Amino acid sequence: MRSFHPQRVPSGEIRLQATQIEEFLRSLRGLEAYSEPNQLLNFLPSLLSDLVDSDATAVVLIDDGALSCNVVSRDGSVIADSELETWRSEIYQIVSDQPHPIVVSLLHETEFRSIAQSFRVRGNQSLCAFPLNTALHRLGVLCFARRSPVSFPKSEVDLLTLVADYVALAVDDCLNFSHSEVVRAQLESERRKLQLVLDLNNSVASNLEPREVLRSISPSIRKTMHLDGVALILPDTTDNQLQLYTLDFPGGVDILRHDVPIPLDRSLAGKVFRSGKPWIGDLEELSRSGFDNWAIPANKLETICLLPLIRRNSTLGVFCLVRLQKNAFTSPDVEFLSQIAGQVAIAIDNAFAYRRITELSDQLKQEKLYLEDEIRSELNFEEIVGNSAALSQVLRQVEAVAPTNSTVLIQGETGSGKELIARAVHNLSLRRRHSFVKLNCAAIPTGLLESELFGHEKGAFTGAIAQRIGRFELASQGTIFLDEISEISIDLQPKLLRVLQEREYERLGSSRTLCTDARLIAATNRHLNTMVEEQKFRSDLFYRLNVFPIFVPPLRERREDIPFLVRHFAQHFARNMTKEIDTIPAETMNALSNYSWPGNIRELQNIIERAVILTKGPVLKVSLADLKSKSPDTNGYTNGAATLEEVERRHILSVLEQTNWVFAGPNGAAAKLGMKRPTLQFRMQKLGITRPPRP
Structure with a gap:
């Protein structure tokens, strides 16, 4: 660019040629290329110093009350911010009270002392200042200073006034454009925030799992709020500590650790959870707070914002927002993030409610199936029949232990009525309004018994296609009856012991600890x-079970109860078969009373049922010959011939001895007998087969 300098004449007037004015205006049009105020401020003094004969050219801009200045001086000096701040009142006076240019001699200036002093110490003697104003805005001041005492002539001032007006328009356009960009950025930020709220609402409505909610909206939260990580901290199942539930921390997955519990005491998250008040600050403030943050290593993060998740005046968890740079959260940030935390709290509350409803629904389904199975398998009577001294002693024990919550161990031969005693304990207890859940441990394969007792999660093992609730969970607040408890494997016994001692267990495939209030019989x-x-059998489990033992006597030790039982079963089966049986011959009753009943009450029940089926008329007819033929001698023979059970027992013993008592495998006893291992174990138990002690 060719410099333009006005020609001085003796009268002090400046004569400008038309071509020079045209070049002057053409140079000023170049200001339109600058859209940022800082760019214009940096360029403008250099441009004007080339166009105007000036030893120092300064441009001072006012933007939202802040002053900014750039000066081009022959000695290369600048105006410091502290020095510029002393100009403030004089600058506002020029732009407000002085609509016309100000031409002063710096040697005698008293009204604008700060500005005059700044230019005077830099060797200048005269100054011309032009307000940069438009019809609507006061934008700043344009200053020209000279080392000579010659004042600025009117013709030059008039020309520079036009320049100042043109500069004011350019500055106004630049500031308007900058402000519009700021407004546009603010609107875009508000739009993103609104979209984030809408996305969160949609996610809350469509997802009932907190992890899915956070996973769907956390990228938008991080991008919108310039965060590095978002985490959700919730109380664990015991409510004694917090746990990192889910985390979105791209590139920093090791910063927050999932496996470290967060205590409620001496932890910042615990303080926020208990107080329900947010905490925002950097790590220096965190160290001064005296709290150990057990989940956030201090050498990784800079700024932390912990917001309580409050719903219905209850704190559900903590919303954790972090930044790797030292950049404190502003009040607008916290206000908006608190709104987001409120939506997240709604999602968590809905998820917890849905989970509880689902669990209750599953439990009701399981209880319904269980009760239907009970109805199909039971005879629908609950009375214990008999008045013998032995039975009365048992019932007195039942009355004594029933009101307590103590564990009961019922012992007795197969078929002696142990389950009826267990039901009597439950029905006389305070738990009678809740479920009585039973499980025959001998009827369940060893590999599935743990799932039956404690339940399993979907995918816990092959074939686990859905979540299953265990018997202990079904029986919570009620009673669980474990029949044939001696058949529980030695590997599973410690878990049962833990339930009895700690009242805690986990489903298969889950790390979530569940609690049960079931009473064990x-x-x-x-x-x-x-x-x-x-x-x-573990000794500690035996002692834990043997708190209150009850022995149910076999039927042969309570023969005086046999007539009552015979009448009860006869009436029961006759009613079910729509028959009328009102007479039992004395000979029949005597024979039934004198029989040894190795199968106890269950054998008596089966014989009476068969007799009712075969009876035609009102008199019960029992085949006494068949009854006598069932009476085994001391060698297990009936009328000189071995019974079927004895033959089966001998055969199984023979195969066991051949296989050296190995049950499983292709060469094991179960395979040779053509049955499964659990079936073999059940038959051995029924036939009283036990492995002889090793020499």
Whole structure:
């Protein structure tokens, strides 16, 4: 660019040629290329110093009350911010009270002392200042200073006034454009925030899992609020500590650790959870707070914002927002993030409610199926029949232990009525309004017994296609009856012991600890103390079960109850078969009373049912010949011939001895007998087959 300098004449007037004015205006049009105020401020003094004969050219702009200045001086000096701040009142006076240019001698100036002093110390003697004003805005001041005492002539001032007006328009356009960009950015930020709220509402409505909610909206939260990580901290199942539930931290997955519990005491998250008040600050403030942050290493993060998730005056968890740079959260940030936390709290509350409803629904379904199975398998009577001294002693024990929550161990032979005693304990207890859940441990394969007791999660093992609720969960607040408890494997016994001692367990495939309030009643037809000596049953579990033992006597030891039982079963089956049986011959009753009943009440029940089926008329007819033929001698023979059970027992014993008592495998006893291992174990138990002690 060719410099333009006005020609001085003796009269002090400046004569400008038309071509020079045209070039002057053409140069000023170049200001339109600048859209940023800082760019214009940096360029403008240099341009004007080339066009105007000036030893120092300064441009001072006012933007939202802030002053900014750029000066081009022959000595290369600048105006410091502290020095510029002393100009403030004089600058506002020029732009407000002085609509016309100000031409002053710096040697005698008293009204604008700060501005005059700044230019005077830099060797200048005269100054001309032009307000940069438009019809609507006061934009700043344009200053020209000279080292000579010659004042600025009117013709030059008039020309520079036009220049100042043109500069004011350019500055106004630049500021308007900058402000519009700021407004546009603010609108875009508000639009993103609104979209974030809408996305969150949609996610809350469509997802009932907190992890899915956070996973769907956390990228938008991080992008909109310039965050590095978002985490959700919720109380664990015990409510004694917090746990990192889910985390979105791209590139920093090791910063927050999932496996470290967060205590409610001496942790910042615990403080926020208990107080319901947010905490915002950097790590220096965190260290001064005296709290150990057990989940956030201090050498990784800079700024933390912890917001309580409050719903219905209850704190559900903590919303954790972090930044890797030292950049504190502003009040608008916290206000908006608190709104987001409110939406997240709604999502978590809905998720917890849905989970609880689902669990209750599943439990009701399981209880319905269980009760339907009970109805199909039971005879629909609950009375214990008999008045013998032995039975009365048992019932007195039942009355004593029923109101308590103590564990009961019922012992007795197979078929002696152990389950009826267990039901009597439940029905006389305060738990009678809740479920009585039973499980025959011998009827469930060893590999599935743990799932039956404690439940499993979907995918916990092959074939686990859905979540299953265990018997302990079904029986919570009620009673669980474990029949044939001696058949529980030695590997599963510690887990059962933990339930009895700690009231805690986990479903298969889950790390979530569940609690149960079920009362345990166990039953067995074997001598557990003998099994303890043989190291087939844990001694600590035996002592925990043997809190209140009840022995149910076999039917042969309570013969006076047999007539009552015969009449009861006869009436029951006759009613079910729509028959009328009102007479039982004395000979029949005597024979039934004198029989030894190795199968106990269950055998008596089956014989009476068969007799009712075959009876035609009102008199019960029992085949006494068949009854006598069933009476085995001491060698297990009936009328000189071995019974079917004895033959089966001998055959199984023979195969077991051949296989050296190995049950499983292709060469095991189960395979040779053509049955499954659990079936073999069940048959061995029924036939009283036990492995002889090793020499």
